[in-house]
Amino acid sequence: MNSPFPALIIVWIIVYFLNKKDKTEYKHLDVDSIQEDSEKEILYFSNGRILKQPHVFYYYDMLSINPFKQITDKVVEDAFTERYSLINKIDNDNNWPIATRDLNAAKLYLLDRLNYLNNLN
Secondary structure, rough: OOHHHHHHHHHHHHHHHHHHOOOOOOOOOHHHHHHHHHHOOOOOEEOEEEEEOOOHHHEEEEHHOOOOOOOOOOHHHHHEEEEEEOOEEEOOOOOEOHHHHHHHHHHHHHHHHHHHHHHHH
16 A cells, blocks of 8 residues: 555656756846836826826915925915916916816815825824
């Protein structure tokens, strides 16, 4: 009943897979292709507009909020109501038409970001 046959089969399978593992071919990675990918520009979109900067800075500019001061939800709400009074007029500072969807997007994005950063603590 003590046959060496199953043990030989197991040893043969292990040796087979170890030999197969050693024969794997490694692909040479071209460093130039990585540098080309890193030079691609990130595109930011907001309500159909292509932005030149990340969303948070665009929305700070839209609501005329100084990003270097402490920002609370009251500051965002006050800036929103101040800008809301300029709807359907041209903003002379930044030369863009102000729409309700842009203001709502700015307000909700900044409040959501504020809540996220507060919950991290």
